Amino acid sequence: MTDHPRITVLPGDGIGPEVTEAAVEVLSAVGTFDFDERPIGACAVSETGAPLPEATLNSCLEADATLLGAVGTGVPPADPHAPRPEQAVLELRTSLSLYANLRPVRTFPALHSTSPLRPERIEGTDLTVVRELTGGLYFGQRERTSQQAFDTCVYTRQEIERISRVAFELASGKGSRARVTSVDKANVLDTSRLWREVVQDIADREYPEVELEHLLVDTAAMRLVTDPRQFDIVLTENMFGDILSDETAVIAGSLGSLPSASLPAPPNPLVGVRGGLFEPVHGSAPDISGTGSASPIGSILSAALMLRHGLGLSTVANVVEIAVRDVLDKGFRTPDLGGTTTTKEFTRALLSEL
């Protein structure tokens, strides 16, 4: 028996193991943790027949936090009825009640030149997408025949209330420029009309100090490209969040550099949230897997989010984030950022900053 936080580590597929190893090294350098490594995804399917083996899920359920690499092989399984690796991700979300997906998008000054946007359009972007992760079209009733198919998007008041609180808590924590932009399609969808009403309600009753704006999803998709700096906290439902958060990730020019947190409760800066999942935004990138050239930044910054939101160790999280910035400022760049630094070289440079 120890007092050290227990972290389940799920390296997964493709570049997952390479980047996760880097993040574990960084965590080990800034604290003492009990790591429990488990299989997930395509590699778990070949080992055990299931993308999310029971032992893996149990480890996550008992852990203080889980660090995930990436899942999937990029090629559809030969047998169309074989379990899909992505299924593991969806199962984890429901089993761990990870209803709040946080994706902070911050541009490092050193990386402005990698954005597809003109530098003056992105300079200073600092926003967080808060995506509802266990409801909507992803988990509603569905059916499919050869002639017809349907999916159902369902939201309850309670589901919208709890994800709204996550967004408003984050905004409150940011101080005076606190602003939440809630994104929906209230001119067409009934779920969006309920969404807008409930978000406004929570704002009025519980967070009158936070500025709230409602935006249609098509307008949001435009404004994120034309002026990402106008956003602070972007709150949205599951399907819209999937699309907008990936759009936002590339706008910052650093898909490989972005972290995410999936939480089962509103973030608590003092003690953290037990049972969260932390993973880079990028996927398993089978094309560069095994070359040792993947950027470990997304995974390392996910470890920082774990320290902050999962373990209540904000100061340590800040140290890691500053070290990443410093290593970039020194010119280290993996190939995705136009350089030739390897995963291990980047990690070594970062460890020497800590």
Added chain:
Amino acid sequence: MTDHPRITVLPGDGIGPEVTEAAVEVLSAVGTFDFDERPIGACAVSETGAPLPEATLNSCLEADATLLGAVGTGVPPADPHAPRPEQAVLELRTSLSLYANLRPVRTFPALHSTSPLRPERIEGTDLTVVRELTGGLYFGQRERTSQQAFDTCVYTRQEIERISRVAFELASGKGSRARVTSVDKANVLDTSRLWREVVQDIADREYPEVELEHLLVDTAAMRLVTDPRQFDIVLTENMFGDILSDETAVIAGSLGSLPSASLPAPPNPLVGVRGGLFEPVHGSAPDISGTGSASPIGSILSAALMLRHGLGLSTVANVVEIAVRDVLDKGFRTPDLGGTTTTKEFTRALLSEL
């Protein structure tokens, strides 16, 4: 009785009337048409109580083509139960069976500097988004109480087949670089799995010469920003199309310059498609309405699409499109493009090119 094509003109709200007037002048300069002007949207609500009066709909049903300005006032109605102007747009789509929405996105060399993207990323972009417009989440069963709401996304094989044919016809018409990118979320949604299967089927059976690629909607949202030039024809369902086409519109840096066509049948280059609706991509822009400064380009290029896809007059359509390019090359710019040219000045310059 005449042999001239009958065009219903729906100026609508905000800048709608100003830009539509410009497009009608251009049409009158290149041909002889019978115009029938009718109210729609907020202005129709105040005149008749309905956003889409019966007489307006009947005129559209009898016309060879309809030219629409814009609908909506940008402010929610004081009475939440009042008819919404957007409702007119949705009713028109179903009543006229406008299942195929085409949005060509082409960058004018003169406008590269207005894109939020680095010029080298967009130069030469020439793609068309083909959006299914009468199915999916927009028209499925829905319900809402104060505690819960749902929307249903439904697609039938036949609906997917007919929109696929529109995309493949357009690709075929483009010649050897014909490529269709079909966008779905087949790793999660049953409607998307059916979508992917049916699109692939139509490709294999009817258009073996066209290259087909399937992309997940989140990946598409990224690639449209990082490399819009890789796309040719982007085929997608209603909700995804709403988001991606607006994203694409701003990427080109010219929201006010983009046209759209909504058709009830696959485009037929020789005779046109009877009963189509043509409108600029931009909205009613209440903030600049009445200032005489709106760009008429979106509406004028929509008239060109009407000539090409609605009336089988491709050569005349080309003339109009080239004239727009020439006027831009001469330096005329409305305020949205950073200039001081008025709507009327731009239109006059264009008429003198014809």
